[in-house]
Amino acid sequence: MVFLGWTLSRVDGIFDHEAAPTSADEGMARDGAASHAYVNSVELVDADVTVYAAWGYQEHVWGDWAVETPSTCVQQGTEKRTCTTCDAVERRPLDVLPHEWEANFTVDKPVTCVEDGLKSNHCKHCGATRYATPIPSVGHVFGGWKADAAGHWRECTVCNVKAAAGAHEFREVMADDGRRHEVCSVCGYDREKQAILPATDGASAANGRGGSSWFQTLIHLPQTGDPQGWWVVVLLVATALGAGISVVAFGRMRRLARGRHAK
Structure with a gap:
C-alpha cells in the first residue's frame, strides 16, 4: 500500500491507482468538496476544512530472480524475487536436476560361495541406482x-x-x-x-x-635309492620267469605226447 494523495471527503476503503485524477480540479466537486478520487494537493479557502490522506495500491516493481533453495536430482528447488517498493515476495519452482552417475559399478550385495551377489551403477548425489547386474557365485574353492x-x-x-x-x-x-x-x-x-x-x-x-x-x-620301497628291498624285486622277476618257462615246457611236452599217440 502506498500514499496516493489527499482528499477533502472521507472515503472508506482504498483507492485504485487507476482512478487518480490528472489535476486538482478534477478531484474537486462543484460545491467545493472532494470527490472519491484523490488529488495531489488541495487549495484551502476555509481554515475549518478537514483533509484526508488517500492510500491505494500500485504495480509491484520486482527485483531480479534469485535461487532460494537449490534443486537436486530428487527434489525441485525454488527461486524468488522481491518488490523494491513494498518488500512483497514472489516464488516459483525450479526444475529437478538430472542424475550424475558414477563411472564404475558399485557392489550392493557381495557374492558368496553359495549365493549370487549384485552390483549396480549409483548416482553420485542421491543413491539412485540403474543397471542392476547379478554377480554369479563360483561355488566353494x-x-x-x-x-x-x-x-x-x-x-x-x-x-x-x-x-x-x-x-x-x-x-x-x-x-x-x-x-x-x-x-x-x-x-x-x-x-x-x-x-x-x-x-x-x-x-x-x-x-x-x-x-x-x-x-x-x-x-613299500623308499624313494631314496636305498637298495633295501630290491631282493623282493629279484625274487618276483625270477618267479615270473620260472613260471613262464614251465608253461612253455609243459605245452611242448603235451604236443609231443599227442604226436606219439596218433602214431
Missing part, C-alpha cells in the same frame, strides 16, 4: 587336506566351510627314514609325526599323493 588325530577334512579358502570330513584310514608304509609308519591313505596324515606328510615324503606313496609307481607302493 577347497584347499588341501587338513587333519588332526581324530580325522581329516578340507576347507573352502573363501568362506572356511568344512567338507569331506572323515576318519583316517591308516596303513603301514615304509617312510624315507627307513621305518614303517602308519599313514592315512586319504590325506597322508602320519600318526607318529601327527602331521600330514608333504608330497615328497616316501610315505606318500601309500596313498598316491607322491610320485611313486604302483609297484613301489605295493612293496
Whole structure:
C-alpha cells in the first residue's frame, strides 16, 4: 500500500491507482468538496476544512530472480524475487536436476560361495541406482587336506566351510627314514609325526599323493635309492620267469605226447 494523495471527503476503503485524477480540479466537486478520487494537493479557502490522506495500491516493481533453495536430482528447488517498493515476495519452482552417475559399478550385495551377489551403477548425489547386474557365485574353492588325530577334512579358502570330513584310514608304509609308519591313505596324515606328510615324503606313496609307481607302493620301497628291498624285486622277476618257462615246457611236452599217440 502506498500514499496516493489527499482528499477533502472521507472515503472508506482504498483507492485504485487507476482512478487518480490528472489535476486538482478534477478531484474537486462543484460545491467545493472532494470527490472519491484523490488529488495531489488541495487549495484551502476555509481554515475549518478537514483533509484526508488517500492510500491505494500500485504495480509491484520486482527485483531480479534469485535461487532460494537449490534443486537436486530428487527434489525441485525454488527461486524468488522481491518488490523494491513494498518488500512483497514472489516464488516459483525450479526444475529437478538430472542424475550424475558414477563411472564404475558399485557392489550392493557381495557374492558368496553359495549365493549370487549384485552390483549396480549409483548416482553420485542421491543413491539412485540403474543397471542392476547379478554377480554369479563360483561355488566353494577347497584347499588341501587338513587333519588332526581324530580325522581329516578340507576347507573352502573363501568362506572356511568344512567338507569331506572323515576318519583316517591308516596303513603301514615304509617312510624315507627307513621305518614303517602308519599313514592315512586319504590325506597322508602320519600318526607318529601327527602331521600330514608333504608330497615328497616316501610315505606318500601309500596313498598316491607322491610320485611313486604302483609297484613301489605295493612293496613299500623308499624313494631314496636305498637298495633295501630290491631282493623282493629279484625274487618276483625270477618267479615270473620260472613260471613262464614251465608253461612253455609243459605245452611242448603235451604236443609231443599227442604226436606219439596218433602214431
